[in-house]
Amino acid sequence: MNTPYEQLGDEGVRALVDRFYEVMGTRPDAAVIRAMHEDDLAVMSDKLATFLIGWMGGPQRYNERFGRVVIPAAHQRFDIGPAERDAWLACMQDAVDESALSPDMRARVMDSFGKMAEMCRTRD
Ligand code: HEM
Structure with a gap:
């Protein structure tokens, strides 16, 4: 079980992303970054999960489905400082802590x- 994808599979990565956005909708420190997203997160959840499946060692399907993406460039139009970065990471930490990943993974x-x-930060 050398990659996160081996531990989670498609289903597990999709569940992680669903949980990530659920948490983003409830944590007060994440209200600002939630507001940067569309109300309906269905497309974004699919995009992030598809990206993470490849990034975590699974099949690379992002490019064929959504086109080539450079993650920092995809965030340039957003106002992302240290607080926004940390809020994103806090939501992901909560979701990761509830996932099936082993502690060291x-x-x-x-x-x-x-x-x-x-790398997604756009200001100090
Ligand atoms: C640093 C804090 C971050 C914030 C505040 C943030 C916020 C956002 C927002 C607002 C969008 C656009 C949503 C939309 O189009 O409806 C987006 C797109 C995306 N983000 Fe992030 N993000 C962050 C970090 C990350 C990280 C670390 C990753 C990957 C590990 C990531 C992966 C993506 C992907 C794959 C997209 C879709 C790109 C596209 O549509 O071209 N983001 N992000």
């Missing part, structure tokens, strides 16, 4: 999310 995944989220 949780730490590895959160480390990678931390680096990626930092």
Whole structure:
């Protein structure tokens, strides 16, 4: 079980993303980033899950379904400072903590999310 995808599978990654957006809808510190998204998260959930399935070591289907994406560039139009980055990571931490990932895989995944989220920051 060397990759997060091996531990979660498609279903598990999709459940993680659903939980992530559920948490984003309830945490007060995430209200600002929730408001950056559409009211209806169905398309975004599908996009993020499809992206993460590939990113976590599973099949790479994002490009064929949605086109090429460069994650930092996809965030350039948003106002993302340290508080917004940390709120995103806090929602993901909650979802990861409730997932089927092993404790050491949780730490590895959160480390990678931390680096990626930092690259999405658009201001100090
Ligand atoms: C740093 C904090 C972050 C914030 C505030 C944020 C917020 C957003 C928002 C508002 C959107 C657009 C939603 C829409 O079109 O309805 C988006 C798109 C997306 N985000 Fe993030 N995001 C963050 C970090 C991340 C990270 C770390 C990843 C990947 C590990 C990620 C992956 C994606 C993907 C795949 C899309 C879809 C891109 C597209 O439509 O072209 N985001 N994000």
